[in-house]
Amino acid sequence: xxxxxxxxxxxxxxxxxxxxxxxxxxxxxxxxxxxxxxxxxxxxxxxxxxxxxxxxxxxxxxxxxxxxxxxxxxxxxxxxxxxxxxxxxxxxxxxxxxxxxxxxxxxxxxxxxxxxxxxxxxxxxxxxxxxxxxxxxxxxxxxxxxxxxxxxxxxxxxxxxxxxxxxxxxxxxxxxxxxxxxxxxxxxxxxxxxxxxxxxxxxxxxxxxxxxxxxxxxx
Amino acid sequence: xxxxxxxxxxxxxxxxxxxxxxxxxxxxxxxxxxxxxxxxxxxxxxxxxxxxxxxxxxxxxxxxxxxxxxxxxxxxxxxxxxxxxxxxxxxxxxxxxxxxxxxxxxxxxxxxxxxxxxxxxxxxxxxxxxxxxxxxxxxxxxxxxxxxxxxxxxxxxxxxxxxxxxxxxxxxxxxxxxxxxxxxxxxxxxxxxxxxxxxxxxxxxxxxxxxxxxxxxxx
DNA sequence: GTCTATAGCCGGATAGAC
DNA sequence: GTCTATCCGGCTATAGAC
Numbered sequence: 001x002x003x004x005x006x007x008x009x010x011x012x013x014x015x016x017x018x019x020x021x022x023x024x025x026x027x028x029x030x031x032x033x034x035x036x037x038x039x040x041x042x043x044x045x046x047x048x049x050x051x052x053x054x055x056x057x058x059x060x061x062x063x064x065x066x067x068x069x070x071x072x073x074x075x076x077x078x079x080x081x082x083x084x085x086x087x088x089x090x091x092x093x094x095x096x097x098x099x100x101x102x103x104x105x106x107x108x109x110x111x112x113x114x115x116x117x118x119x120x121x122x123x124x125x126x127x128x129x130x131x132x133x134x135x136x137x138x139x140x141x142x143x144x145x146x147x148x149x150x151x152x153x154x155x156x157x158x159x160x161x162x163x164x165x166x167x168x169x170x171x172x173x174x175x176x177x178x179x180x181x182x183x184x185x186x187x188x189x190x191x192x193x194x195x196x197x198x199x200x201x202x203x204x205x206x207x208x209x210x211x212x213x214x215x216x217x218x219x
Numbered sequence: 220x221x222x223x224x225x226x227x228x229x230x231x232x233x234x235x236x237x238x239x240x241x242x243x244x245x246x247x248x249x250x251x252x253x254x255x256x257x258x259x260x261x262x263x264x265x266x267x268x269x270x271x272x273x274x275x276x277x278x279x280x281x282x283x284x285x286x287x288x289x290x291x292x293x294x295x296x297x298x299x300x301x302x303x304x305x306x307x308x309x310x311x312x313x314x315x316x317x318x319x320x321x322x323x324x325x326x327x328x329x330x331x332x333x334x335x336x337x338x339x340x341x342x343x344x345x346x347x348x349x350x351x352x353x354x355x356x357x358x359x360x361x362x363x364x365x366x367x368x369x370x371x372x373x374x375x376x377x378x379x380x381x382x383x384x385x386x387x388x389x390x391x392x393x394x395x396x397x398x399x400x401x402x403x404x405x406x407x408x409x410x411x412x413x414x415x416x417x418x419x420x421x422x423x424x425x426x427x428x429x430x431x432x433x434x435x436x437x438x
Numbered sequence: 439g440t441c442t443a444t445a446g447c448c449g450g451a452t453a454g455a456c
Numbered sequence: 457g458t459c460t461a462t463c464c465g466g467c468t469a470t471a472g473a474c
Contacts, residue, residue: 020457037347041261044449057452058458066450117346124343127336127405128256141406169419172403172411179402180395186346187360192391200388204427239439263467276470277440285468 024062024072026052031073036117039125040070040133067132074122074136077115084108085147095155096210098148099202102178106198109182113189116182123179145171165209177201243281243291245271250292255336258344259289259352286351293341293355296334303327304366314374315429317367318421321397325417328401332408335401342398364390384428396420 030051034043045066049059063069085101086092093101109116126133148171155161181194249270253262264285268278282288304320305311312320328335345352367390374380400413 023457039260039344041258042344045451046449054457055459056450057460060451061457061459064451120346121343123402124340125258125261127339127402137406141403166419169416172400172416173396173420176399176403176416177392177395178399180397180399181391183342183346183398184360184391184395187356197388197391197395200385201392204423207427208423242439264469265467273439274441275468276442279469280439280441283469 020062023052023054023058027054027059027062027069028072028076031069032076032114032118035070035073036114036121039121040066040131041125045069070132071136073118074133077118078136078140080115081105092147092151094151095158095160096206098151098155099174099205102148102174103195103198103202106178106181107195110185110194113186117186120179120182120186141175144175148174159211162209162211170205170209174201174205239281242271242273242277246273246278246281246288247291247295250288251295251333251337254289254292255333255340258340259285259350260344264288289351290355292337293352296337297355297359299334300324311366311370313370314377314379315425317370317374318393318424321367321393322414322417322421325397325400326414329404329413332405336405339398339401339405360394363394367393378430381428381430389424389428393420 027048030048031043034048034051037043045059046056048069049056052059059069063072084105092098122133123137125131126137128134131137149167152161152165152167152170156163156165156167177198181192181197185192185194246267250262250267253267253270256262264278265275267288268275271278278288282291303324311317341352342356344350345356347353350356368386371380371384371386371389375382375384375386396417400411400416404411404413
């Protein structure tokens with residue numbers, strides 16, 4: 001990552017420091033909310049500050065620039081999701097289990113519109129090379145892709161997934177489905193059940209590439 | 220649509236009017252380029268004007284506001300794509316042929332990064348109810364969805380598509396794949412061949428729901 | 439139809455008091 | 457750590473000359 005400074009969570013000393021940490025946390029939460037609706041460009045630090053109960057300069061005391069605030073937001077989100085996909089600290093899910101893990105992620109996202117909005121908007125904005133989250137976005141995609149690629153490859157080696165399955169296409173399509181469903185869901189949450197749709201997609205993959213014809217594995 | 224005024228292409232009278240039309244067209248082209256990279260919010264009318272070879276006020280003479288410029292851009296794009304999907308003025312493609320038409324659209328988009336960028340960015344921005352393109356975006360999705368829904372339903376009636384095929388899920392997934400592939404392609408055009416990936420997706424649908432087991436229909 | 443000039447707002451960021 | 461005050465720049469939009 002090529003982001004400005006770092007923001008280590010402090011090791012809690014005096015009462016004063018605790019207050020500072022609190023403000024910082026509130027600011028990040030507020031930033032997530034606003035970036036997720038208005039996007040990075042569309043949300044002003046003044047608004048974020050207000051929502052966090054600080055003045056604009058108060059906020060800028062914790063984050064030297066708007067980009068730095070964004071960096072903190074991204075670290076925060078990344079931490080949450082990363083933890084989620086690697087299971088509970090053991091080895092990452094492999095083979096079809098990886099798709100089940102993704103289904104779980106979709107289910108979780110269905111209850112967190114802010115995170116979905118944040119991601120959808122940043123993905124679109126940060127496609128431009130100059131954007132402060134551009135590097136993050138590339139990292140995000142490549143790591144997701146390699147995570148899923150490894151999982152599928154492993155499934156093939158263990159004879160769970162058909163050896164003819166076109167790995168890179170499956171990876172790209174799966175990621176596309178995830179992103180695309182979020183986009184639609186954001187536009188009209190009532191029109192679409194992301195978990196249902198994604199499950200349908202995955203069972204389609206099963207019916208084509210599963211070596212052990214189980215009708216559905218994700219209940 | 221709830222957009223401000225209208226911009227009829229003039230019926231070409233005097234030399235003066237011709238010049239005006241020319242400027243207007245140049246402005247729309249420039250706006251497409253800039254909106255497609257920086258987004259609507261991110262691009263300023265001053266920049267659009269410069270790119271079109273006008274002053275900022277000169278541009279605003281043709282379009283009373285920035286939102287009006289956006290409206291013109293959307294009309295322009297909509298016209299192009301609508302024409303494309305309804306074939307050459309005859310009835311819209313039905314059954315599997317609809318998916319072939321979509322493949323054609325993807326192929327065309329592969330050569331028009333500006334249109335893809337425009338759409339990806341606006342889709343993300345305009346998810347917010349307040350955005351000037353919000354109504355357009357909803358229209359766009361619902362009309363695409365109903366177009367594809369009709370096509371699939373017709374394919375079922377003619378016995379070309381299996382009656383158990385889950386229509387709405389297929390529609391949502393197909394749209395998701397289209398959007399998601401564009402997003403990935405925009406981030407790294409060399410990493411992904413949209414036509415290949417989409418074709419793989421469609422042949423997956425065939426293998427699951429085609430009643431006449433032809434291996435591939437999209438070459 | 440196109441320009442210059444300008445109003446008026448809002449954005450990010452800095453200086454410095456408390 | 458938090459505030460007020462302020463600078464500076466960019467933005468949309470308007471007024472009015474040519």
